[in-house]
Amino acid sequence: MNRFAFTLFLAFSTLFSLSIARAQQGDVPKLIWKVNRINIGTVLEEEGLQQAEFEFTHTQDSLFFIEEVIPECGCTAVEYTQDTLQVGESGKVTVSFDPTSSAGFFSKLIVVRGNLSGIQDSLYLEGISIPYPSDLQRAYPILRGPLGFRLRKVNMGDVFDNEPKIKYVEFFNRGEALLDKGALRSVTPPHIQISQVQQFVRPKERGLLMVRYDGKLKNDLGFFEDIVPIRWENVPSSEVKLEIIADLFQYFAPIQKSDLNQVPQLVIAQKEVDLKEISSKAVVRRSVTLTNQGRQTLEIRKVEGNCECLVLEAPKASLEPGESMELSIVFDPAGRKGIDQRNIYVFSNDPVNPVQLIVVKSRIE
Missing domain, CATH: 2.60.40.10 (Immunoglobulins)
Structure with missing residues (x-):
């Protein structure tokens, strides 16, 4: 490699290293907020101004001070640390909210701008405001x-x-x-x-x-x-x-699309059971097939109807991959007449559809 080419290579390497360093520095936030969103809960109008404090820590070597804090509307007033801060020092922004300005859920934006380049942080004050009724x-x-x-x-x-x-x-x-x-x-x-x-x-x-x-x-x-x-x-x-x-x-955390075929999967063959016309004096029996089409064991956590007129029996509490079973449904229409609909809820460990509905319809004579 000749001297000219080496010089170009060295200059390019230096610029590349500097750009990486700057990018890495840009990823480091200049202000670390304890929280940037505060929910003050439910507030009655007559309780007056409500206050919330947002605390932050300055992380850069340069001296920092807040230039301005801009609330979204006149319903919020702000006070903030006026001192010039060195690295590691903390400050706060205090927001006062007037509940007479809103009814129902509110989310107010507060923008914080500082003397250092790139500091324009967003804070949010949320809650529910209940106005004072006239009667x-x-x-x-x-x-x-x-x-x-x-x-x-x-x-x-x-x-x-x-x-x-x-x-x-x-x-x-x-x-x-x-x-x-x-x-x-x-x-x-x-x-x-x-x-x-x-x-x-x-x-x-x-x-x-x-x-x-x-x-x-x-x-x-x-x-x-x-x-x-x-x-x-x-x-x-x-x-x-x-x-x-x-x-x-039951709570299930979101799963990757690529993992959908690896988890338990409950498939109900018939989600609507139409009994058509039935007598109020006759107990009706039906069954619905439940199948695990996933690759892990399916657990049937609970099967529940919305009426004591339903008797539900699942012979097993779990199904292996590819396995099926019959859910027995017994409906007693005594004391009922006309168009009727009953709901059956099947709770399982299927993370995509943890609760599935079976509807039992009938016309009772």
């Missing part, structure tokens, strides 16, 4: 002891066994006594916890109850309803019975 009695028509509720039941919705689900339930204190958070007592099963959010809820004020439902502790699948009594020990006749409903499911 409290009409807004909370369901009466339970000294409390008024919007709905008869607390619907937790879908609850998975990988993490507890939390729901906030608003109420109106119709009584004459102060409701103290520390005086709240509840008789709950292990999978449910109930607490009062505000320290005090005065007469004619609104409050929030936090319901925490742990599907893993419940250790079951399907639809469930719990009747949970709560009371304030310093308030006579304050017992309230909460009806809590939930649909419980």
Whole structure:
């Protein structure tokens, strides 16, 4: 290699190394945020401004300071660290949200810009804002002891066994006594916890109850309803019975498309069973074939109908790859008439379709 060619090669290598180093440095964030998204939960309008703090650490050798923080709208106000920070030092951005500006779910964007090139980070403040109703009695028509509720039941919705689900339930204190958070007592099963959010809820004020439902502790699948009594020990006749409903499911992490053929796969031969015209005096029997078309053992976790009129029997709790079995369905239409539909839910460890539905239709004479 001559001298000119070597010089070109050396220059090219140096530029290539510098570009790699710069690319690697670009991958390192200049600010490390403890979190960049905060959910403040459910907020009542009358509770006033709500605050959340976003904390960060400066990671670069250069001196850093925040040039500006830009909120999405006038409903959020911001304060932030004004100091110039050296590497390893921390700062914070405090966001104040006015709940009178929103109704329902909100997600507010806050943009942070700094003196160093490339610093324009996004923060998000989320939650649910409940406006103050013009007619409290009409807004909370369901009466339970000294409390008024919007709905008869607390619907937790879908609850998975990988993490507890939390729901906030608003109420109106119709009584004459102060409701103290520390005086709240509840008789709950292990999978449910109930607490009062505000320290005090005065007469004619609104409050929030936090319901925490742990599907893993419940250790079951399907639809469930719990009747949970709560009371304030310093308030006579304050017992309230909460009806809590939930649909419980097993959580499966997403799988790669290439792994679809390796997992258990439940195939139901007939997902709609049409019994046509039947007599209300005759018990009807049918069967549906369940097959494991995957390459791992299929576990039938639970088979559940939505009516006591159904008797379901699965001869096995697991199927090997390629194996099938007959699910027995016995339907007793006694006391029913006209067009009827019953649902059967099959829970399995098929990660793509962990819950499958079989519909039983009929016209009962």
